[in-house]
Amino acid sequence: MLGIDSEFCLVESFITGVVDNWSETLRPHRNKFTVVICVVMFLLGVPMVTHGGMYIFQLMDYYSASGMSLLWVCFFQTVAISWIFGVDKLSECIEQMIGEKPNKFWTICWKYCAPFVMIAIFIFQCVQFQPLVYGGDYVYPQWANIIGFCISLSSMVWVPIYAIYYCIAGPGSISENFFNGLKPQIKQRRISIRDRQTGLLISESTASGLGMMESDGISESA
Known part of the structure; x- marks a missing residue:
């Protein structure tokens, strides 16, 4: 699974x-x-099932799959969804799919708990960083740790690089592009919401905020 x-x-x-x-x-x-x-x-994964594959696997796992890079990327994804797109809009999108909004517990977790926990773990992991060790006695050589840092940076570096590119390459000034980048760029369209119990379409007055327009009291899908 x-x-x-x-x-x-x-x-x-x-x-x-x-x-x-x-x-x-x-x-x-x-x-x-x-x-x-x-x-x-599949071919990239074949070296990890060789006799020395466990060393390669742990190197990639330590520096990418469960390390700083994962926390870094997930933090910015969570901030983009919860703060820039907004948990209210996210809740309305979920309501359109399942017929009901998530409870307050989830919105609090998405907006406050998750970003705080991830940034705290990221800082603690940077402060308490130790070179990779396998099996309690094998210490990875320095060149292997350098490769590991390169693996981590290969995904982390694109977040600030694209942010800088977005601010510089945009049509406005750097400050205008920066603040425009903090606003969700979504296409507004007419969306229908179906009640899970009755199976009837819900009027748009109950799902305002996503740019929906009412037509004869019933919203229609784009």
Whole structure:
């Protein structure tokens, strides 16, 4: 189950992002592209099942899969969703899908608890950092730790790089681009919400805030 979860979380999100970016070229061949990516990732994983594969696996796990880079990326994702897009809009999106909003506990966790916990763990991990050790006696050489830091930076560095690029390359001044980047850029469209109990469409007055327009008392899907 963990393997299937990782496939949907990592492989499918990567494939979706690439296909959406080059939709005209790749969307008609999505299945073939998915097979190619899975084969490439399979080949990249083969060295980890060799006799020395555990050393490679722990190096990547320590510096990328469960280390600073994961906390770094997840922190900014959480802030973007909870603070920039907004937990209220997120709750309304969830309501459109399942028919009811998440309770207050989840919104508090998304907006306050999760970012605070992640940034606290990230700081503590940086302060208490120790070189990687395997099996209690094997200490990884310095060059291996340098490779590990490069693995971490390969995902961490793109957050500030794109932020700087966005501020510089935008049509306005740097400050204008910065503040515009803190506003959600979403396309407003007419959305219908179906009540889970009655199966009837709910009027737009109960789902305001997403740019919906009322038509004859019942909202229609875009």
